[in-house]
Amino acid sequence: MALAFPFSAIAGQEEMKQAMLIAAIDPTLGGVLVFGDRGTGKSTAVRALAALLPQMQAVEGCRYHCDPAQESRLCSECQDRLSRGALPITMVTVPVVDLPLGASEDRVVGALDLERALSRGEKAFEPGLLARANRGFLYVDEVNLLEDHLVDLLIDVAASGENVVERDGLSVRHPARFVLVGSGNPEEGELRPQLLDRFGLSVEVKTPMDIATRIDVVKRRDAFDRDPAQFVALYLAQDAALREQILAGRALLAKVRVPDAVLEAASRLCIALGTDGLRAELTLMRAARAVAALRGHHEVTEAELREIAPPALRHRLRRNPLDESGSTTRVERAIAELFGA
Amino acid sequence: MSDAGRVAALLAVDPVGLGGVVLRGNAGPGRDAFLAEFRALLPEGAACRRLPLSVSDARLTGGLDLSATLRAGKPIAERGLLAEAHGGALLVAMAERITPFVTAQLCAALDRGIVATARDGVEAVNPAEFACIALDEGIDDTEAAPASLMDRLAFKLNAEAGCDEVDVDVDAARARLPGVVLGEQILNALTGTALALGVDSTRAQLFALRGARAAAALAGRDVVTEADAALAAVLILAPRATRVPQAEQEEDEEQPPEPPPPEDNPPEEKPPESENELQDGPLEDRVLDAAKAAIPEGVLAMLQSAVSSARARGGGKSGAWQKSGKRGRPGITRRGMPGPMARLNLIETLRAAAPWQRLRRAEGGIEGRVLVRPDDITVTRFRQRRETTTVFLVDASGSLATNRLAEAKGAIELLLADCYVRRDMVALLAFRGAGAELILPPTRSLVRAKRGLRLLPGGGGTPLAAGLLAARDLVDNIARRGGTPAMVLLTDGSANIALDGAPGRARAMEDALAQARGLRLSGHATLLVDTAPRPAKLARELADTLGAAYLAMPYADAARLSRAVQSAMPVTG
Numbered sequence: 001m002a003l004a005f006p007f008s009a010i011a012g013q014e015e016m017k018q019a020m021l022i023a024a025i026d027p028t029l030g031g032v033l034v035f036g037d038r039g040t041g042k043s044t045a046v047r048a049l050a051a052l053l054p055q056m057q058a059v060e061g062c063r064y065h066c067d068p069a070q071e072s073r074l075c076s077e078c079q080d081r082l083s084r085g086a087l088p089i090t091m092v093t094v095p096v097v098d099l100p101l102g103a104s105e106d107r108v109v110g111a112l113d114l115e116r117a118l119s120r121g122e123k124a125f126e127p128g129l130l131a132r133a134n135r136g137f138l139y140v141d142e143v144n145l146l147e148d149h150l151v152d153l154l155i156d157v158a159a160s161g162e163n164v165v166e167r168d169g170l171s172v173r174h175p176a177r178f179v180l181v182g183s184g185n186p187e188e189g190e191l192r193p194q195l196l197d198r199f200g201l202s203v204e205v206k207t208p209m210d211i212a213t214r215i216d217v218v219k220r221r222d223a224f225d226r227d228p229a230q231f232v233a234l235y236l237a238q239d240a241a242l243r244e245q246i247l248a249g250r251a252l253l254a255k256v257r258v259p260d261a262v263l264e265a266a267s268r269l270c271i272a273l274g275t276d277g278l279r280a281e282l283t284l285m286r287a288a289r290a291v292a293a294l295r296g297h298h299e300v301t302e303a304e305l306r307e308i309a310p311p312a313l314r315h316r317l318r319r320n321p322l323d324e325s326g327s328t329t330r331v332e333r334a335i336a337e338l339f340g341a
Numbered sequence: 342m343s344d345a346g347r348v349a350a351l352l353a354v355d356p357v358g359l360g361g362v363v364l365r366g367n368a369g370p371g372r373d374a375f376l377a378e379f380r381a382l383l384p385e386g387a388a389c390r391r392l393p394l395s396v397s398d399a400r401l402t403g404g405l406d407l408s409a410t411l412r413a414g415k416p417i418a419e420r421g422l423l424a425e426a427h428g429g430a431l432l433v434a435m436a437e438r439i440t441p442f443v444t445a446q447l448c449a450a451l452d453r454g455i456v457a458t459a460r461d462g463v464e465a466v467n468p469a470e471f472a473c474i475a476l477d478e479g480i481d482d483t484e485a486a487p488a489s490l491m492d493r494l495a496f497k498l499n500a501e502a503g504c505d506e507v508d509v510d511v512d513a514a515r516a517r518l519p520g521v522v523l524g525e526q527i528l529n530a531l532t533g534t535a536l537a538l539g540v541d542s543t544r545a546q547l548f549a550l551r552g553a554r555a556a557a558a559l560a561g562r563d564v565v566t567e568a569d570a571a572l573a574a575v576l577i578l579a580p581r582a583t584r585v586p587q588a589e590q591e592e593d594e595e596q597p598p599e600p601p602p603p604e605d606n607p608p609e610e611k612p613p614e615s616e617n618e619l620q621d622g623p624l625e626d627r628v629l630d631a632a633k634a635a636i637p638e639g640v641l642a643m644l645q646s647a648v649s650s651a652r653a654r655g656g657g658k659s660g661a662w663q664k665s666g667k668r669g670r671p672g673i674t675r676r677g678m679p680g681p682m683a684r685l686n687l688i689e690t691l692r693a694a695a696p697w698q699r700l701r702r703a704e705g706g707i708e709g710r711v712l713v714r715p716d717d718i719t720v721t722r723f724r725q726r727r728e729t730t731t732v733f734l735v736d737a738s739g740s741l742a743t744n745r746l747a748e749a750k751g752a753i754e755l756l757l758a759d760c761y762v763r764r765d766m767v768a769l770l771a772f773r774g775a776g777a778e779l780i781l782p783p784t785r786s787l788v789r790a791k792r793g794l795r796l797l798p799g800g801g802g803t804p805l806a807a808g809l810l811a812a813r814d815l816v817d818n819i820a821r822r823g824g825t826p827a828m829v830l831l832t833d834g835s836a837n838i839a840l841d842g843a844p845g846r847a848r849a850m851e852d853a854l855a856q857a858r859g860l861r862l863s864g865h866a867t868l869l870v871d872t873a874p875r876p877a878k879l880a881r882e883l884a885d886t887l888g889a890a891y892l893a894m895p896y897a898d899a900a901r902l903s904r905a906v907q908s909a910m911p912v913t914g
Binding site: 037040041043098099100101103104106107108111112114115117118119120123128129141142145168169185186207209211214215217218219221222225226 | 358402414415416441442445446449452457458459464489519523528529532533535536541542543546547550688691692695696698699711786788
């Protein structure tokens with residue numbers, strides 16, 4: 001496998017980088033949607049993040065690389081094996097699965113194993129991409145071009161953490177917990193509002209406009225293309241520090257307190273913006289908690305809330321075609337009104 | 342050496358790094374000359390595949406080779422065109438019409454140099470590094486290869502210009518390329534030039550660096566010189582220019598505020614020269630001058646007005662269209678015989694047959710064959726969802742502009758919101774002055790629709806006939822592609838420019854009514870919104886001729902307008 005561009009070498013794009021780090025700390029947030037211009041390093045960032053994450057423990061030989069530490073979430077095969085004795089453990093890298101645009105539903109959810117069925121007449125389940133993405137990332141580039149029913153399916157599985165297959169006379173369910181990362185260009189079509197809402201965070205990326213950053217971006221990318229190994233070595237220490245930060249953040253996450261005052265502020269913000277349902281508040285609170293954990297804080301403050309509100313809320317606003325201002329501006333305006341500038 | 346010759350040589354030196362070239366123009370000796378020249382420069386035996394417009398998903402990215410699978414009785418994979426082109430070139434025929442799906446696959450292969458397949462029980466990753474040659478045969482500027490593809494190809498050439506013979510030692514240059522050094526000054530100069538020309542994509546800037554390196558390698562140098570950088574700027578950056586450095590600033594002001602990002606103000610046209618870059622200034626200016634000189638004359642004049650529409654167009658119009666309809670959600674899959682409404686689903690049929698193979702063989706089948714019985718046969722029914730495209734034809738002439746254009750825009754925005762909710766596509770045509778103009782090709786992007794509307798200029802004569810003619814072309818085109826067009830015409834019905842552009846009320850009205858009769862024949866749903874301050878006979882007459890529903894705007898509030906459009910529109914679903 002080719003070397004990935006180091007995460008810490010990505011110049012600029014702070015909001016996107018932060019959103020991805022947060023998603024890595026709290027995978028239950030609901031994934032990240034990255035919308036923006038071409039050539040702004042959207043897919044680079046996803047691959048870089050995966051390369052950054054430490055290896056994880058998994059049950060050896062399990063097709064879903066189950067986590068041996070969490071017995072309640074084991075797949076049925078691992079549960080069988082567990083009842084017969086201790087599970088063998090191995091270390092695996094965090095999977096990043098690309099969902100190719102043309103993927104058919106059977107490859108995504110899994111289907112009857114054609115080879116075995118045709119040659120041996122056996123009915124066996126062949127896991128799909130969702131199985132491979134379990135405990136990792138599922139990356140969909142050009143998510144707005146994906147067939148609607150596939151997007152529905154992805155989001156549904158991502159939310160429930162379980163893939164239920166009922167087809168070809170098979171009846172299988174297996175764990176499928178993954179962080180869904182979608183990217184796209186809004187000029188090529190939009191996602192249905194119902195789908196937008198299911199993504200935890202949404203970030204907008206733009207081409208940097210100041211010359212220093214641009215030269216930096218071009219220079220680093222060029223250096224990487226010319227000699228990947230040498231370039232990656234330059235950022236080894238920084239990437240390692242970031243990795244430690246993620247691990248510390250994950251450990252801390254459950255202990256981070258959210259004071260009532262902050263919760264109330266989150267609710268007021270959501271009401272002011274008129275977001276539907278409670279998902280907005282929940283995501284906002286979780287995201288703020290993940291930011292605090294990433295920074296090593298034990299308590300969420302208003303600062304984290306304000307910082308993470310735009311990516312957590314901007315895609316949940318009711319679309320108003322007559323409002324000329326972008327959704328980011330609307331979120332910022334509401335924040336300024338509620339909390340003062 | 343001609344530009345085409347230089348492009349062929351540079352591309353042959355670094356095909357993967359530079360991505361490829363868009364050849365714009367019709368098939369002909371010019372295009373053939375370039376292709377022949379380029380092929381001659383590629384290494385002996387390099388693959389050269391042609392991607393036809395009608396390529397199937399499986400043929401493109403690989404999948405199950407059905408005939409081989411049935412013959413062998415076990416799944417046999419095929420690699421697909423992208424993987425087959427590895428190490429050579431891929432010709433994309435009629436690049437202006439390829440679907441968003443093919444575009445996305447092509448872009449993914451160009452980005453990553455591999456093609457990943459996950460379909461029909463086959464999962465594979467194959468290398469796919471190739472030079473992509475997009476043959477763009479678009480006629481006018483509304484037809485072009487998809488922007489996302491063009492962004493990934495370093496060069497853009499006029500195919501009809503031809504190509505002279507290139508006499509260079511590509512092999513030596515290729516061997517030299519990895520060692521070519523590109524200095525800081527050159528890098529800063531190229532990046533600054535890109536900024537000054539309004540070239541924002543990081544890819545384009547990287548292409549410029551790689552192009553300069555390839556040029557140095559071709560010239561037998563180990564260090565990139567100013568000449569190499571200038572060549573790269575001319576061939577790679579100049580064709581992408583979205584603004585002209587140091588052009589008249591007042592024209593710049595007219596540009597819409599949105600398309601160029603906020604920092605895109607005239608004062609920044611010359612890149613800021615911070616203290617340590619002072620000495621780079623002259624070099625950068627020279628590179629910039631070279632690039633500027635290379636921007637074709639016509640483009641210079643057009644740039645000011647075209648920037649917005651070029652960007653607004655985004656994905657290309659044919660793409661937007663083809664996303665709909667046929668690629669819509671396939672309906673239910675069930676056992677049954679294929680027919681006009683249902684297509685054989687081979688994979689599902691095989692799946693249905695699979696579990697029974699052993700039994701059937703035992704019953705006396707032939708070994709090594711898949712035994713399919715009629716009751717295994719599975720078909721997919723396609724849901725016949727025809728997509729509605731609402732075409733707005735707006736009178737933006739002086740008579741309307743003065744008092745009612747803003748109101749009309751407001752009404753359209755309401756209708757747009759409505760279309761958005763229904764997931765319809767919208768298109769926007771305007772007529773004013775001498776003729777009609779397609780402001781917005783059919784799109785589902787609300788962002789683009791709103792931008793198109795905001796940029797809608799007003800004033801001038803009323804060439805109603807030309808507007809109706811353009812609308813007819815557009816709706817017919819939509820219908821041909823399998824969509825259901827509906828038209829909303831906003832006008833006060835008084836024309837004063839005839840079809841041939843001559844002023845004169847009588848002729849103009851005559852022409853308009855003739856066109857209206859023609860439009861009626863196409864038989865699409867039409868609504869006429871009378872924008873006259875007081876509802877007048879003229880518009881009513883026009884509506885009758887068109888066979889259109891009539892609505893007077895003074896009485897139309899948002900809700901009524903929306904209801905009227907909905908009732909005028911065909912039922913979809």
